Amino acid sequence: MLILSRKKDESIIIDEEIEIKVIGIEEGKVKLGISAPKNVEIHRKEVYLQIQEENKKAAFGKLDLKDLNKFFKKD
Amino acid sequence: MKLSTRHFGEIEIDESEIIYFNDGLLGFENIKEYVVIPNPDSEVPFSWLQSVDEPGLAFVITSPFLFIKDYEFDIPDKVVKELELKDHKDIIIYSIAVVPENIEEMTLNLKGPIIVNRNNKSAKQIVLENNEYTLKYKIFDTSKEIV
Numbered sequence: 671m672l673i674l675s676r677k678k679d680e681s682i683i684i685d686e687e688i689e690i691k692v693i694g695i696e697e698g699k700v701k702l703g704i705s706a707p708k709n710v711e712i713h714r715k716e717v718y719l720q721i722q723e724e725n726k727k728a729a730f731g732k733l734d735l736k737d738l739n740k741f742f743k744k745d
Numbered sequence: 746m747k748l749s750t751r752h753f754g755e756i757e758i759d760e761s762e763i764i765y766f767n768d769g770l771l772g773f774e775n776i777k778e779y780v781v782i783p784n785p786d787s788e789v790p791f792s793w794l795q796s797v798d799e800p801g802l803a804f805v806i807t808s809p810f811l812f813i814k815d816y817e818f819d820i821p822d823k824v825v826k827e828l829e830l831k832d833h834k835d836i837i838i839y840s841i842a843v844v845p846e847n848i849e850e851m852t853l854n855l856k857g858p859i860i861v862n863r864n865n866k867s868a869k870q871i872v873l874e875n876n877e878y879t880l881k882y883k884i885f886d887t888s889k890e891i892v
Contacts, residue, residue, distance in 0.1 A: 709823045717874050721857040722772035724880050725841060725870075728804050728854070729773070733844040735752045735784075738805070741848045742789040 748780060749800035752793060756782070763797055764866045767827070770841075771857065771870055776802065779868075781839075791842065794859075809840040809855060812884050818873050820860060828862040828869060837861040843881070852881040 674682060681691035687707055694701040704712055748758045758780055766777050778797035784790075790811050796802035809816045820830070830836060839859040844851045855878035861868040 711821070711823065713872055713874055717856070717872055718771060720880055721854065721870070721872055724843060724854045724857065725770050725772040725804070728841045728843045729802055731805070731844045732846060733805060738791060738844065738848060739784070739786045739789045742791075743786075 748795070748797060750782065750793070750795050751801055751803040752795075753782065753785075761866075764861055764868045766868045766870070768869060770804075770859075771872075773802070781806070792839075794839070794841070805842040805844055806839040806859065807842060807853065809838060809853060809858065812853060813855065813882070816855065816878070818858070818876060818878070820871070824860065824869055824871055828860060828867045829865055830860075830862055835862050835864050837863050842884075849885050850883070851885065852883050854880050855882050856880045 676682065676692045678692050678695055681689050681703075683689050688710060689703075689705040691703040691705075692700060693703045706712060746758060746760055747755055749755050762780050763778050764781065766779065768774060769776050776796050776799060779794050780797060782793040782795050782803075784792055791805050791807045794804040794806045820836075824830075837860075839861070840853045840855060841857065841859065842851055842853050856873050857870050857880070858873065859868060859870050
């Protein structure tokens with residue numbers, strides 16, 4: 671992993687076309703501005719992790735199909 | 746071909762029904778081939794997304810529009826290209842449900858919808874980041890969403 675120090679208003683360029691700029695630093699938060707081509711996906715990592723977690727919960731549920739059908743038909 | 750399933754034992758499917766997730770599902774990146782098995786009880790609006798290679802792996806899925814009529818999001822250009830989507834009619838959207846032992850607590854993941862191109866059977870789970878949809882939408886109590 672490459673570690674770089676940047677001050678406010680400084681940026682880094684990745685692969686000539688992605689720019690990440692430090693817009694502001696305050697109270698333990700860094701605000702970043704990211705300029706990248708439209709085909710580059712940018713996500714907050716925790717959202718990805720949450721969806722992984724949710725998929726795992728969905729996969730390992732103890733659901734019995736009959737219970738689900740019964741449940742929906744009692745209404 | 747024969748397919749071993751979690752809920753239905755061994756069933757016969759047509760290979761053309763297999764949908765292909767190039768990136769798998771998040772957390773299940775290595776499992777790429779699934780089949781949608783409709784609920785034998787047509788009154789119950791949930792289907793199964795059954796892994797082709799892992800009989801024990803099946804997700805409960807449904808159409809989110811049955812529960813949230815105004816559910817909407819943009820499909821990123823990159824995904825439109827990847828799945829070769831050409832028309833709205835090509836698209837099927839599913840949400841994955843988490844069904845705990847108490848079925849009333851069942852939730853839908855609205856933040857990670859599955860997009861399927863019904864023509865070429867390619868599919869992808871996308872991450873909706875910049876909107877307010879929740880990971881845990883309680884379908885039986887819309888007043889209490891867990892964020």
